Amino acid sequence: NAGVTQTPKFQVLKTGQSMTLQCAQDMNHEYMSWYRQDPGMGLRLIHYSVGAGITDQGEVPNGYNVSRSTTEDFPLRLLSAAPSQTSVYFCASRLGNYGYTFGSGTRLTVV
Amino acid sequence: DQQVKQNSPSLSVQEGRISILNCDYTNSMFDYFLWYKKYPAEGPTFLISISSIKDKNEDGRFTVFLNKSAKHLSLHIVPSQPGDSAVYFCAASEGAGNMLTFGGGTRLMVKP
Numbered sequence: 001n002a003g004v005t006q007t008p009k010f011q012v013l014k015t016g017q018s019m020t021l022q023c024a025q026d027m028n029h030e031y032m033s034w035y036r037q038d039p040g041m042g043l044r045l046i047h048y049s050v051g052a053g054i055t056d057q058g059e060v061p062n063g064y065n066v067s068r069s070t071t072e073d074f075p076l077r078l079l080s081a082a083p084s085q086t087s088v089y090f091c092a093s094r095l096g097n098y099g100y101t102f103g104s105g106t107r108l109t110v111v
Numbered sequence: 112d113q114q115v116k117q118n119s120p121s122l123s124v125q126e127g128r129i130s131i132l133n134c135d136y137t138n139s140m141f142d143y144f145l146w147y148k149k150y151p152a153e154g155p156t157f158l159i160s161i162s163s164i165k166d167k168n169e170d171g172r173f174t175v176f177l178n179k180s181a182k183h184l185s186l187h188i189v190p191s192q193p194g195d196s197a198v199y200f201c202a203a204s205e206g207a208g209n210m211l212t213f214g215g216g217t218r219l220m221v222k223p
Binding site: 040042044048059100102105 | 113115117120145153155156157160200202208210211212213215
């Protein structure tokens with residue numbers, strides 16, 4: 001059972017480039033979400049989805065796009081990367097009211 | 112303005128002693144609280160939770176206390192072990208299963 005898988009683990013982008021961070025879960029969880037972790041700020045919610053075809057914005061959605069075409073996958077797109085998006089990104093999923101399962105993260109640097 | 116705050120960025124404790132990690136919140140609508148533990152290069156893992164109908168929840172060496180009037184919760188680890196060295200995040204939500212708001216984290220170092 002792989003849990004929540006994030007790829008890539010590391011990425012360096014130039015300002016203005018676009019890319020997609022991948023997230024997949026094999027637990028048939030309804031709820032998936034993306035967080036970013038910055039020093040002293042904890043984890044802040046970017047976007048979330050309560051099921052296939054349904055997405056919504058979190059606390060810090062600007063500059064990011066998501067879609068949920070299947071239960072398993074929840075990719076996060078950076079439309080035009082900026083240095084302020086340098087962060088560690090975590091994908092998480094949960095079933096019902098149980099605790100979240102997090103992926104191991106993607107460390108993104110925008111230069 | 113952060114709704115969930117962990118005012119101590121780091122804490123150092125001797126092995127075998129008690130570790131107390133603190134968390135304050137401002138949103139009175141929060142009624143479900145969780146603690147997550149995070150090792151370097153890994154995602155956070157769920158540790159323990161508490162609902163606002165309780166003031167204490169225990170799981171082995173870990174106990175979470177909730178003081179609703181003070182909008183304060185704490186995590187006690189007794190006895191502390193070197194393997195407990197990690198970053199601990201508290202999180203809160205309005206109802207179990209809803210969107211989580213995280214604190215900034217406290218780095219715990221347990222010295223042998």
